[in-house]
Amino acid sequence: VSILTIEDGIFEVKATAGDTHLGGEDFDNRMVNHFVEEFKRKHKKDISQNKRALRRLRTACERAKRTLSSSSQASLEIDSLYEGIDFYTSITRARFEEMCSDLFRGTLEPVEKALRDAKMDKSQIHDIVLVGGSTRIPKIQKLLQDFFNGRDLNKSINPD
Incomplete structure (x- = not known):
């Protein structure tokens, strides 16, 4: 500023x-962590140590974040994200804002x-x-x- x-x-x-210490990457990280947990819940598998899966998820999250600047919802579709499992999910702008509320306040x-x-x-x-x-x-x-x-x-x- x-x-x-x-x-x-x-x-x-x-x-x-x-x-x-506050920038676009912080918002991306929140979304990545959210979807790592969602993948764990849905598929009982932890992708947090798999660099390739995380890199692909991060790219999809960055794209979703940009989409949410002009739309109220964004979809993520990643074929064979981990161990052959396709990961299709979505996030609303409201959910994104909620998970990043402390960052926004800052x-x-x-x-x-x-x-x-x-x-x-x-x-x-x-x-x-x-x-x-x-x-x-x-x-x-x-x-x-x-x-x-x-x-x-x-x-x-x-x-x-």
């Missing part, structure tokens, strides 16, 4: 804050810290520009919009 002032074409960084901490460091109030912020792939996640957008009292978020810049 960066807070800048722009006057007469001059950009000045007032504060910057972030959590280098996304506002750097925003609050940057405001404190800049000695500014959120009402003094004129434009909120989203940067980074995870800012596509609707829950993150909603948290930011709510934090800034319903203000529109600037999504005109490619987040990547």
Whole structure:
């Protein structure tokens, strides 16, 4: 998170804050762990030590996470995931948000810290520009919009 002032074409960084330990991979990990447990429940087999199965599951989870940014549900279909067992399942956006709720709550901490460091109030912020792939996640957008009292978020810049 960066807070800048722009006057007469001059950009000045007032504060910057972030959590280098929080990113898209954390959301992926939650989903992977969820589906490892689901596979265990459904098939009585533990894939957590099988690198190939985990890699394939992670790829499917990353895809599902992206799908959930524009749809309310995502399907995972992985043929022969482990010991010849096909794994077909789905996840809703609501379930994804629930399993990542603590991560989502943590996304506002750097925003609050940057405001404190800049000695500014959120009402003094004129434009909120989203940067980074995870800012596509609707829950993150909603948290930011709510934090800034319903203000529109600037999504005109490619987040990547």
